[in-house]
Amino acid sequence: MSENVPLPKAPEIWPEVTPYWDAAAEGRLVVMRCLSCEKHYVHPRPFCPHCGSDRTEWCDAAGTGTIYTFTITDRAPVFKVPAMVQLAEGPIMMTAIVDCDPASVEIGQQVSVAFQPTEDGPPLPVFKPV
């Protein structure tokens, strides 16, 4: 991770999604999967936003994906490359690209998950070029 930059603020943890942040603290990215329509989804919630089913489960993500889109900005205090990454499981999540030369970042680029420490909470999933 970059040095001499402030840590991001800790995420607020809603009761329904503690497994997500517990996994992040262990260095694992988890996503939710619907047992009825069998689709994965982000961000987590106890029911499936695709079909409404309550039959859902947490599962480990592969931790790999491709960049769907990104931007390079000096206005964010921590991350210079906010992005949306399409996970190997299908869903596209909001995140940031780290450990990269921003000028070399491209849509479609392969990335893998990493974890950015926060001020006083669980780390945030981010992605770095493979």
Add this chain to the structure above:
Amino acid sequence: MYPSDANIIGIYEHPTRKADGISLAQLHADVAKGAVEDAGLSLSDVDGYFCGADAPGIGAMTMAQYMGLDLRYTDSTETGGSSYIGHVHHAALAIAAGKCDVALITCADNQVASRKFIGLGGVDWRGAPEQPFEDGYYFGPAALYGMVAQRHMHEFGTTAEQMAWVKVAASHHAQHNPNALLRDVVTVEDVISSPIVASPLHRLDCCVMSDGGGAVVLARPEIAKNLKRPNVRLRGAGEAVKHNAGGKVDLSYSAGCESSRSAFAEAGVTPADIRYASLYDSFTITVIMQLEDLGFCEKGEGGRFVADGNLISGVGKLPFNTDGGGLCNNHPGNRGGITKLLEAVRQLRGEAHPAVQVPDCSLAVAHGTGGSLAGYHGSATAILERV
């Protein structure tokens, strides 16, 4: 019957762009009084009131007490900057249903003067379930729309020069508006040589931040026809919400596809019939997306459509935002929907600045997008005609 049962009879735009020495409630009251007086009415004639989260306190009740309104219908629909175009839709429905006779819509904000840069005026994000999954990455509006623009360039070959033409057109119009924040005419080169805010968006691809506001008054035609002002009829309206659907994201289109489909179908007209367009211009890419989504050009052709001055009044095929829009004129509360209505009404009345007035402007569209095109957003479309 609806939609012919509601006319826009009064409008007002606050001239301030930095509201020092005036409270938020008084800004709302000022624009309300301005609009009812433009109609030849007074606040005592208003029996329906519509506002977004930018209104102080509990919104409609708070402002009803402050302005002394005697209301039998209220609506506080909140879809960000598109709220007020949705309010016009709802006001027409309420009037058609006999729920009110004179409907007032206000928008105002003073966060520039009060130095409270809170983004979308009045919105409280507490409890928004996506926030823990987005906040830490610091997605500001420019970063979100930068991602939309990046994707548009990737999918359709849109260029920075094409996006710049949107700002160039807005600046050509703003030079004639004495209240506009930015009145200097700019070139494509000026836009693409301005500093990057969030790639590929430059500073001049971004709208201004300002205070101020505006108001719109609608009434049933029997009331409207006895007033002295030119009448503008709501011919069709539509609304829609789009979001990131559990991660099934497609940033190539907006909720404007659905809101405009409803509005054009209800109006019984097509984009080819439109003489003037007020389009939400939070960023230049916003306009390009909306031109495609409303059907003024094919999907992916927006960049080519706006090039070479096609949006400049008197020059191009589709004059847009002839007040200078959010890119040059104002953007009170980061809520541009109200000003989109105001300039469309001026055009239909023949009261736009002579240098930008569209000759014989008989049919116009006002379209808004509220929220973020890279996240959840509401779109509202109103087809307005001179009667």
